[in-house]
Amino acid sequence: xxxxxxxxxxxxxxxxxxxxxxxxxxxxxxxxxxxxxxxxxxxxxxxxxxxxxxxxxxxxxxxxxxxxxxxxxxxxxxxxxxxxxxxxxxxxxxxxxxxxxxxxxxxxxxxx
Amino acid sequence: xxxxxxxxxxxxxxxxxxxxxxxxxxxxxxxxxxxxxxxxxxxxxxxxxxxxxxxxxxxxxxxxxxxxxxxxxxxxxxxxxxxxxxxxxxxxxxxxxxxxxxxxxxxxxxxxx
Numbered sequence: 058x059x060x061x062x063x064x065x066x067x068x069x070x071x072x073x074x075x076x077x078x079x080x081x082x083x084x085x086x087x088x089x090x091x092x093x094x095x096x097x098x099x100x101x102x103x104x105x106x107x108x109x110x111x112x113x114x115x116x117x118x119x120x121x122x123x124x125x126x127x128x129x130x131x132x133x134x135x136x137x138x139x140x141x142x143x144x145x146x147x148x149x150x151x152x153x154x155x156x157x158x159x160x161x162x163x164x165x166x167x168x169x
Numbered sequence: 170x171x172x173x174x175x176x177x178x179x180x181x182x183x184x185x186x187x188x189x190x191x192x193x194x195x196x197x198x199x200x201x202x203x204x205x206x207x208x209x210x211x212x213x214x215x216x217x218x219x220x221x222x223x224x225x226x227x228x229x230x231x232x233x234x235x236x237x238x239x240x241x242x243x244x245x246x247x248x249x250x251x252x253x254x255x256x257x258x259x260x261x262x263x264x265x266x267x268x269x270x271x272x273x274x275x276x277x278x279x280x281x282x
Binding site: 061088090097099100102105113147149153156157158159160161 | 201270
């Protein structure tokens with residue numbers, strides 16, 4: 058049983074397209090996150106939701122829109138994809154106030 | 170401007186010896202630190218943590234040391250095993266800020282048999 062799952066694992070698309078990445082966790086956690094791992098390998102927080110409410114919203118282009126239909130799911134929709142959006146995107150979850158975060162396997166997005 | 174830095178992109182160690190991975194941070198408000206381990210094509214997995222009220226935390230072969238005055242932490246793995254070969258990330262958080270962690274760029278550890 059995968060604790061945090063992401064689909065798709067790989068995503069190759071053209072510039073200008075709109076795409077979504079889905080994330081689901083079966084750990085019963087209240088809080089979910091999206092991270093971007095850029096070409097320099099830094100993991101940077103993008104968004105966090107706690108019980109379906111946005112609690113962290115970093116400086117991210119508004120082409121990125123997270124959606125949390127319930128506390129087990131946090132999807133990431135990206136409009137008008139750009140070359141610079143190519144990265145690995147990781148979803149994670151945690152149970153506040155505990156600090157440990159559980160990560161999904163990542164989605165490698167390539168924009169051509 | 171990266172607030173958490175891992176200045177060694179890679180480290181190679183002989184099996185059985187000690188591995189020391191280093192991490193520096195700039196924000197004096199950071200009070201909780203985590204180390205994660207990451208294998209290729211997988212997400213990071215939690216390894217060990219330390220709160221700023223401590224200067225050492227140990228879990229089996231893994232020990233994390235925190236030097237607040239130097240804004241430096243290190244992860245010691247003793248003895249190193251080939252299965253420890255992975256990328257290690259350190260992460261830091263300030264206060265109870267909804268678990269907003271800042272990650273370093275990782276150090277790739279290679280443990281040679």
